[in-house]
Amino acid sequence: MMCSFAVHFYIRIIPDLDSIKEILQEKKMKASSARLLLLEKLQPAQAHYTAEELFQSLKPVLPGLSLATIYKNLEDLQQAGIVRMVTLPNQVRQFEWERGDHLHLVEGSKITDLEDDALFSKIKKLISQTLGSEFEVENIDVQVFGKKKK
């Protein structure tokens, strides 16, 4: 089985279902039904979905919804820093709530979030020591590949 680990550095935003409308308001984004339902779907930890999965899940609730609308909203939410796109080799990109620093354990199409603040501190320290304080980290994506020993 192939495993890969992705490490991202982002601004930490704690997802809170009750404050979704407030977050959209802060970002000056309209709280449309599609956006609210998308964010509600993406809110729980470990929630990673493709645009198609989100579309299939929300279509029964919003009959007029199109896949293009899903993509447009995901793009807007991504630009606003609320949603993160997860890109893995040879896989359809997936989307999740922007939850800050964490690792992705990938088994097939299943993604599991792993958190280790000490590890991220160590990586940030290493980057700072290597590249100096004038280098600003915007995004780090590390992928490690391996398989189970026989």
Ligand SMILES: [Zn+2]
């Ligand atoms: Zn994740």
